[in-house]
Amino acid sequence: MDQIDRVAGASPFRSPAVPLPVAPLAVRVSSARLTYGGDVLFSDLTLTLEAGRTTCLLGPSGVGKTTLLRILAGLAEPEAPTRVETDDGLPLAGRIAYMAQQDLLLPWLSVLDNVLLGDRLRRKRVTPEQAARAAALLDRVGLAGREGDRPATLSGGQRQRVALARTLMEDKPLVLMDEPFSALDALTRLRLQETAAETLVGRTVLMVTHDPLEALRIGDRLHVMTGRPASVGPALTPPGIAPRRVDDPALLALQAELLRRLAG
Numbered sequence: 173m174d175q176i177d178r179v180a181g182a183s184p185f186r187s188p189a190v191p192l193p194v195a196p197l198a199v200r201v202s203s204a205r206l207t208y209g210g211d212v213l214f215s216d217l218t219l220t221l222e223a224g225r226t227t228c229l230l231g232p233s234g235v236g237k238t239t240l241l242r243i244l245a246g247l248a249e250p251e252a253p254t255r256v257e258t259d260d261g262l263p264l265a266g267r268i269a270y271m272a273q274q275d276l277l278l279p280w281l282s283v284l285d286n287v288l289l290g291d292r293l294r295r296k297r298v299t300p301e302q303a304a305r306a307a308a309l310l311d312r313v314g315l316a317g318r319e320g321d322r323p324a325t326l327s328g329g330q331r332q333r334v335a336l337a338r339t340l341m342e343d344k345p346l347v348l349m350d351e352p353f354s355a356l357d358a359l360t361r362l363r364l365q366e367t368a369a370e371t372l373v374g375r376t377v378l379m380v381t382h383d384p385l386e387a388l389r390i391g392d393r394l395h396v397m398t399g400r401p402a403s404v405g406p407a408l409t410p411p412g413i414a415p416r417r418v419d420d421p422a423l424l425a426l427q428a429e430l431l432r433r434l435a436g
C-alpha cells in the first residue's frame with residue numbers, strides 16, 4: 173500500500189515538468205477505410221481527438237489500433253473517402269510526435285543524442301538549453317547518469333524510457349504513443365504514467381494501450397476498438413484529473429465497464 177500511495181502522489185523523479193507552449197489542436201479521422209490484401213480492416217471508422225486531451229484506444233490484438241495511429245502519423249495510406257481533419261484547418265504534417273511500439277533508437281548515438289534526435293534530423297544546432305531539457309527528461313524517466321551510454325547497454329524497459337523522453341522532448345501539439353509503457357515493470361510503469369500525464373498537459377494525445385487501468389489513470393477519453401471491419405465505441409470519461417489514483421473506487425468501477433466493452 174505504501175508503494176501505491178507513493179506512486180499515487182508526487183512523482184519521485186526530481187526535475188519539474190518542462191512546460192511547452194503549444195496551442196491545443198483537435199483532430200478528427202472520419203469515414204476511414206483501409207484494406208490489406210482484400211481484407212477490410214476498417215470501413216467508415218470515426219475517431220475524434222479533443223484538443224488538449226488524452227484519448228486512449230484499447231482493443232484486441234490485431235483489430236487495427238496501430239494502423240489507425242499510423243494513418244494519423246502519415247505512415248499508412250488509407251483509402252477514399254477517409255478524411256483526417258484538424259480544427260485549425262492546417263495539415264498535420266510536422267506537428268506530430270510519434271512513439272512507435274519499437275523504440276527505434278539509433279544504436280550509434282548516445283542516449284542523450286537519441287533524445288535530441290528530432291533537432292538533429294531537422295539539422296538544427298542543439299542549444300545548451302535543449303541539451304539541459306533533454307537531460308532533465310532523462311532524469312524524469314529515471315535515467316540520470318546514463319546520458320552518454322549507447323542504447324545496446326540498456327534493458328528493453330530502459331530503452332523504452334529513452335524513447336518516451338525523446339517523444340516528450342518534441343514540441344508538438346499532437347502526440348501519438350503506441351503502448352509506450354508495455355516493457356516496464358509495474359512500479360516504473362505507474363511512475364512513468366505520471367511523468368507522461370504531467371509532461372503532456374495541454375497536448376492532444378492518442379495512446380494505444382492494452383491496460384485498462386493505465387487508460388483510466390491517464391486518459392480523458394477512452395475508446396474501445398472492436399470487430400472486423402473495426403469500429404470505435406463511444407467514449408468512456410473517467411472523472412477527475414490525470415494522473416488518477418490507482419485505488420480510486422470510481423476507477424475500479426469503470427475498469428469493470430471497460431472490461432465488459434473489451435469482451436464485446
Ligand SMILES: Nc1ncnc2c1ncn2[C@@H]1O[C@H](COP(=O)(O)OP(=O)(O)OP(=O)(O)O)[C@@H](O)[C@H]1O
Pocket residue numbers: 208209213231232233234235236237238239240
Ligand atoms: N503492412 C501491413 N500489411 C498487411 N497487413 C497488415 C499490415 N500492417 C498490419 N496488418 C494487419 O492489420 C491488422 C491490424 O494490425 P495492427 O497492428 O493495426 O493491430 P493492433 O490492434 O495494433 O494489434 P496489437 O494490439 O497486437 O498491436 C492485423 O491483422 C495485421 O496483421
